[in-house]
Amino acid sequence: MPEYIIVYFNVRGRCEAMRMPLSDQGVDWKEEVVTIDTWMKGDLKKEAVFGQIPAFKDGDFTLYQSNAILRHLARKHGLYGKTPVEAAQIDMVNDGVEDFRLKYIRLIYQNYENGKEDYIKALCNELGHFERILSKNNEGKGFLVGDQCAIRSYC
Template identity: 40%
Template sequence: MLSKCRVLYFNIKGKAQLIRLLLHDQGITFTDDVVDKKDWPAMKPTLNLLFGQMPAFWEGDFHLVQTGAILRYLSRKHDTYGSNDTEASLIDMAYDGVEDLYQRYIRMVYGADFENGKAKFLAETLPDLILPTLQKLLKTNKNGEGFLVGDKISFADYHLFQFLDALMDLSASACLEAFPVLKAYYERIKARPNISKFLASDLNQKRTFNNAGH
């Protein structure tokens, strides 16, 4: 019997969304706890979080921070880390590659001049670099008709889906029409029953993707 799981993060999607997607998709019951941004400075010293950062995860008395570590722990337990060491290594590579591109988006979102930064990001960075690279990555496995690696979903897929979801929210009209393999992938993952139910929930709908208001 799996110990009760708990995720703690701000009341946004952010990096905790990857963990939430995995837990919901795999049917793992968990408590989705939030910290109000204004309460964080006072609450932070009381939580004894290593590195002083969220998201944080508990399974019974076992505690982890760092998104990648949490995802890998859950993936080893719930069969979302490939079928062998080779696939696990490819999943690690895919996750890290998606993260590198995701950080470009994060720097833009939290930049000093969001509106001008957004315009350049949508006109240049997204269509010229990010989306072509992500589609190329996806097509390395069965021409992009399934998952990033092998025959089953992995924690790298949750990262890619969450990134695409954030980009669609940023500007749906500027995103995936020119990248049909990515678009089909996004719709497939979004249609997975537990993910679809979670995304449609009031709790998820009320959350922005980040603290910048997008």
């Protein structure tokens, strides 16, 4: 199996959704921790396709964009659904998670003091979307999609 390397800052952030399934599947990987000083020098940022990390190295192949990395891992490790329909449902859930994550990011970085009460009030409704998806699959006994662990089930 190729050696995987995650290139990212010393935080959970965008890479935690990668680390969890890798760990769950018993797949080894290494981490190249990027310091703020290294990032500010700019060389790594220029190397990154979209000027941002994480980067994921799979042997001599380097991939950027966290959701593309997740889909790559899912396909390689049989975690992307058993059918095209399940893969599409996983993509749908992934997009829902991304929408939810962006609302959280906006709260934290743009409007924490004034927005947290409204955010908390809306939380039940936001999580309810995922609860409804789960309840429609095997009466909520298992996974959001299909009958096995899928890469985005970790979010």
